Amino acid sequence: MADITPLLKVEHLSKEFPANSGVFSSRFSKRVVSAVNDVSFEIMPGETFGLVGESGCGKSTTGRTIMRLNKPTAGKVFFQGRDIASMSKKELKDMRRDMQFIFQDPYASLNPRMTIGEIVSEPMTIHGIGTKEERLERVRELLDVVGLNPEHINRYPHEFSGGQRQRVGIARAFILRPKLIICDEPVSALDVSIQAQVLNLLKDLQNKFGTAYLFIAHDLSVVQHISDRVGVMYLGKLVELSDWKRLYAQPCHPYTQSLLSAVPVPDPDIQKTRKRIILAGDPPSPLDPPSGCRFHTRCPIAQEICSREQPEFKELEPGHFCACHFGQPFPIKESHIDL
Structure with missing residues (x-):
């Protein structure tokens, strides 16, 4: 391709x-x-x-x-x-x-x-x-x-x-x-x-x-x-x-992880033990977006740099791009879906 x-x-x-x-x-x-x-x-x-x-x-x-x-x-x-x-x-x-x-x-x-x-x-x-x-x-x-x-x-x-x-x-x-x-x-x-x-x-x-x-x-x-x-x-x-x-x-990205944690899994045993990632607050207004990373006001792993600097949309591995200062697989546990 x-x-x-x-x-x-x-x-x-x-x-x-x-x-x-x-x-x-x-x-x-x-x-x-x-x-x-x-x-x-x-x-x-x-x-x-x-x-x-x-x-x-x-x-x-x-x-x-x-x-x-x-x-x-x-x-x-x-x-x-x-x-x-x-x-x-x-x-x-x-x-x-x-x-x-x-x-x-x-x-x-x-x-x-x-x-x-x-x-x-x-x-x-x-x-x-x-x-x-x-x-x-x-x-x-x-x-x-x-x-x-x-x-x-x-x-x-x-x-x-x-x-x-x-x-x-x-x-x-x-x-x-x-x-x-x-x-x-x-x-x-x-x-x-x-x-x-x-x-x-x-x-x-x-x-x-x-x-x-x-x-x-x-x-x-x-x-x-x-x-x-x-x-x-x-x-x-x-x-x-x-x-x-x-x-x-x-x-x-912590936002992707939070979205995936809300997707139901058809296995009731897995669904009972999965951790839901509940984001704080509501999405900010696009009329007045937050400084730095736009997600930092709701992010569970945000640090001081996130409010100051906008993260680069960079390639973490071939074909996989992420805009997060601390983006890595599973910084928040149990968010992914077992395929």
């Missing part, structure tokens, strides 16, 4: 939003919310890269900024070797044939006034691909692939369950045979039994079409099921990145 050119390369990506948009804010205020701060990673062709963290840590903003739904404040995003940030509208439209998005909420992401056939074929219509008959034929084929009845092509979204609607969203994302799909928490709004079906469907489609995924989630057990590599975000920054097996077996 080292010799393969990355499909997507994110370099020092940052995204800030103005904090003075509220009704009662000062018109002279220039404060900003740093939603994404200096994030870098790569995704190889056909790979699934998982991005995890608490709600509000910047995962979805990262995905939307990569897609250029948000314009980056700083940094670069290279897709197939071309910088997305500097593309014109026409170049962006052409690029989006190869990069699609699956949204979190299957109830809000489908137009209730359009039929399933119109929704799934819309990307082909926008890009002027095929005749109307050819589009409908491809829609029927894809509905069958995602496990829906092709005869329901003229039904409306309200006639389907949540899991079926998400399958419609998946079909829409795959209709152009993209090389990369950004999956923004695609199963978090679904029942657990349906989650497994949708995850298995995504894996089957990846094997069939060779598509790469940026898979955004807050549930580490979901990410473990589908990802090749995993990046952990906290308050807008990447704090750890590794292949999933090493990350789950030897987490080095």
